[in-house]
Amino acid sequence: MNDIKLALRSGNPTTKVDIKTSAGTVSIGDGSCTVIAGPCSVESQEGYLEIALLLKELGVQILRGGAYKPRTSPYAFAGLGEAGLKILEEARQLTGLPVVTEVIDIRDLDLVMQSCDMIQIGSRNMQNFPLLREAGRCGHPVVLKRGMAATIEEWLLAAEYILNEGNQQVVLCERGIRTFEPLTRNTLDINAVALLKEMSHLPVLVDPSHATGRRSLVAPVALAAKAAGADGIMVEVHQRPDEALSDGSQSLNPGQFALLVSSLQGINAAVGRLAN
Amino acid sequence: MNDIKLALRSGNPTTKVDIKTSAGTVSIGDGSCTVIAGPCSVESQEGYLEIALLLKELGVQILRGGAYKPRTSPYAFAGLGEAGLKILEEARQLTGLPVVTEVIDIRDLDLVMQSCDMIQIGSRNMQNFPLLREAGRCGHPVVLKRGMAATIEEWLLAAEYILNEGNQQVVLCERGIRTFEPLTRNTLDINAVALLKEMSHLPVLVDPSHATGRRSLVAPVALAAKAAGADGIMVEVHQRPDEALSDGSQSLNPGQFALLVSSLQGINAAVGRLAN
Amino acid sequence: MNDIKLALRSGNPTTKVDIKTSAGTVSIGDGSCTVIAGPCSVESQEGYLEIALLLKELGVQILRGGAYKPRTSPYAFAGLGEAGLKILEEARQLTGLPVVTEVIDIRDLDLVMQSCDMIQIGSRNMQNFPLLREAGRCGHPVVLKRGMAATIEEWLLAAEYILNEGNQQVVLCERGIRTFEPLTRNTLDINAVALLKEMSHLPVLVDPSHATGRRSLVAPVALAAKAAGADGIMVEVHQRPDEALSDGSQSLNPGQFALLVSSLQGINAAVGRLAN
Amino acid sequence: MNDIKLALRSGNPTTKVDIKTSAGTVSIGDGSCTVIAGPCSVESQEGYLEIALLLKELGVQILRGGAYKPRTSPYAFAGLGEAGLKILEEARQLTGLPVVTEVIDIRDLDLVMQSCDMIQIGSRNMQNFPLLREAGRCGHPVVLKRGMAATIEEWLLAAEYILNEGNQQVVLCERGIRTFEPLTRNTLDINAVALLKEMSHLPVLVDPSHATGRRSLVAPVALAAKAAGADGIMVEVHQRPDEALSDGSQSLNPGQFALLVSSLQGINAAVGRLAN
DSSP states (O other), X not given: OTTOOTTXXXXXXXXXXXXXXXXXXXXXXXXXXXXXEEOSBOOOHHHHHHHHHHHHHTTOSEEEOBSSOOOSSTTSOOOOTHHHXXXXXXXXXXXXXXXXXXXXOGGGHHHHHHHOSEEEEOGGGTTOHHXXXXXXXXXXXXXXXXXXXXXXXXXXXXXXXXXXXXXXXXXXXXXXXOOSOOSSSSBOBHHHHHXXXXXXXXXXXXXHHHHHOOHHHHHHHHHHHHHTTOSEEEEEBOSSGGGOSSOGGGOBXXXXXXXXXXXXXXXXXXXXXXXX | OTTOOTTBXXXXXXXXXXXXXXTEEEEESSSSOEEEEEOSBOOOHHHHHHHHHHHHHTTOSEEEOBSSOOOSSTTSOXXXXXXXXXXXXXXXXXXXXXXXXXXXXXXXXXXXXXXXXXXXXXXXXXTOHHHHHHHHHSSSOEEEEOOTTOOHHHHHHHHHHHHHTTOOOEEEEEXXXXXXXXXXXXXXXXXXXXXXXXXXXXXXXXXXXXXHOOHHHHHHHHHHHHXXXXXXXXXXXXXXXXXXXXXXXXXXXXXXXXXXXXHHHHHHHHHHHXXX | OTTOOTTBSTTSOOOOEEEEETTEEEEESSSSOEEEEEOSBOXXXXXXXXXXXXXXXXXXXXXXXBSSOOOSSTTSOOOOTHHHXXXXXXXXXXXXXXXXXXXXXXXXXXXXXXXXXXXEXXXXXXXXXXXXXXXXXXXXXXXXXXOTTOOHHHHHHHHHHHHHTTOOOEEEEEOOBOOSOOSSSSBOBHHHHHHHHHHBSSXXXXXXXXXXXXXXXXXXXXXXXXXXTOSEEEEEBOSSGGGOSSOGGGOBOHHHHHHHHHHHHHHHHHHHHHHO | OTTOOTTBSTTSOOOOEEEEETTEEEEESSSSOEEEEEOSBOOOHXXXXXXXXXXXXXXXXXXXXXXXXOOSSTTSOOOOTHHHHHHHHHHXXXXXXXXXXXXXXXXXXXXXXXHOSEEEEOGGGTTOHHHHHHHHHSSSOXXXXXXXXXXXXXXXXXXXXXXXXXXXXXXXXXXXXXXXXOSSSSBOBHHHHHHHHHHBSSOEEEOHHHHHOOHHHHHHHHHXXXXXXXXXXXXXXXXXXXXXXXXXXXXXXXXXXXXXXXXXXXXXXXXXXXXX
């Protein structure tokens, strides 16, 4: 643990990450429950703008959507690329909501920066150290997802790479770790959520979609994350999950998502009452 | 999955487990949040009766305490054995609360049955098939903890062993699985809690003490378990954790426990409102 | 590691385990490569005696075969029980070879002792502490398999339970650990074989059948075990693997087994030349 | 498995990877046991040239050495960078041996290409898909290490990314996976070595240094790899391991390495005799 300095709570003030847009500022880590939602991939202009508007109505604070998708197979749909970024820009303009998207190629960072308000570094790149360094210099807030087999210490050291370049706007996102259990895509490490809130001053989100891989588990696990102290969730929503080009089986439909949002508010209020 | 029949939700009514004592009946799986608490081991008559009375005041429904402790090392304190059982009987009489304790030697089952109201089969014995069969014939409710590396399917099949002998009073208890993460003793599989509530008709408890191994994580993780749908928790409490003969570092003191109980009620109420 | 005393190499002479029969003594840990083989289960008198004679001809030193089988499902074939023990006795008489079989119920220990020359404690019972203690008092050599998620330290402490009761005739058997890899039944921990030969004075066997779960991998992995320093192997062989009542997909047929035995001798000779 | 086409054995000829230098061609996968060795990092000109000459004398076929080191902590020594590449070029010239080194930043690929004969893609970049694609177009042979928690299927799909760009010169390198066992740095998946030789036409190496993290285990585990069918090993050697700037505790000194090379030849000969 000796090399974790900037990411530890000890000696550092609690970090609130502010995502600024022309329409105002959205904060993560201010005691509210931030909800980031959207489809796994940006699949088409029409489809993305439709879901973006719907999500805004349902109270989402930040939109997500992949333009560049890291896919296990070279033959799978890997996102629309630059065209996808343009659609994200339109959605941002249409809704006034900030947008987060993943960068997987360090050479695309500048381009991605222009189209979004927060950069996501995904699980497969948690130890892509050149990318971490550039993210530390880019000026945008960064969501850093945990690697599939990364220890909490390694994860905090990955955050340390970003912080050490001068970027204090880092959000950790637990998305499940790899274990022997085959019935779920990953195993959400709920212990890690509670432990990080104790060890680190950085905000912590949970991605219940990747953590479970099963639509029916997304809501209960999201509520658990909130109860354990998470600052919000990052969740996949698709207007027609069964037609999604990726991650359909773990995506909520809008009705399921609306129910989750209202449940989360209930849990958040209960947790808030406990704190007072 | 083909061999899981009696433990699956499909085709079976939801199970409510009733622990009957002279003072009345305590139920697990009736929509309330059952709290089972006590020290890891029964260490002395005086100490156990003291904590038992305290826990009763704090609203605990079932007392726990180990008379026979499975210890990794042959040189570690392994419980008081029969003398410990006698103390459990006294505590039961003193408080009117039912008592659960672990049986680790099949030859002790009859003896253990006389001193307690519910039998615990621990992680290391989840696939001790002769013990499962005898537990299925014993007439007492059984808490079946998940093995450290047991899949959900294997766990349900272990429950199936008990159910298949005619004992329908089975409670599953998730207590963390073994992963690569070294900062916590185990990794609580919160996905499993949500999935079991969907797949099975049996009540599900969570043991946040063994699942985390760290006192400071017990409360947030217990709240998460409730939010994910657990029917209650099983937690280690000791009046002086630093002097405990086993598991001190993961035991709450009474003040911490009192706070947890009240927080749990808040989360339980929020979850209840969601359901209605 | 503080509690491992009797099982550590330091301060203890290298252990050679001797299995004595009326026909002589078979040793494990004397520098040779001991081969224990047989079907997963004793399925019938005729079948077992047939394979036993065949294995004797092929140079097997110890016969294996399960009379009591720990099965994940309560509905699976669980062995012939006492009738299986009688068949093992016949095979022993017919071939003059010693026999090892698993005990899963502590109440059967005396019975099992009478029919076999070495007791096996399986993975699911590695931390069945009462059984370990009784095995330490029973007078027979004991093969102690590693638990599916047991650390090397926990495994040595399980051996310590047996040694501490006065039984020095303990053999460790690595049979694969549980990991995230789904293409093989388990992951053989070859590091553990090399590390145990360094840390402990006890002989170490490898079970390539359970470690891989795939027939085609049994031979290369068995050779690897020998090259890493194992004192022998414990392998499943069936005259008609596709008709086996259990573990058929990981059982060798006699022709494959004969080839493996001769390959093992080649590797053993090469390793022996290295040592001199 | 549906998406693995080019990497599967079925329908494809066995691949021999040829590394060409001015001094001739070194092959991996031709039935010999290829030995790649060198220090973890290139630390200084003098030191690297000294060990390079020594390794040449000891029969090493390919030199390794890191100029760019992926380090968990941002504060650890991360290699000499370009200066390190220049030293590798000198070593190549001095010894006539080909050189392999890791590329961690896709923007450095051209530079790295000029100084080495084979590119290494490390564990942390196994799913850095842009890097895989560029490696597929670069014209150099590629060593692709397995990710710490990558399944065999995911690993073959990562190779498929390279193959699909037209580069057939791909070598797989197993370097241990992450498990719950704390006494070794990783767990060498020896099953995977045997399974890959069956499933794929690509050569398979083993890195016993990272797979164990313990100097004393490197040799026995390397011999095991060869016995299981590996086409060679990639091993860390340092003239003064205790002074190494990285990975000292898992590096062999030259004497230990010389012994390993001669042992490997013994095992290789034994395995060769088996095949004939």
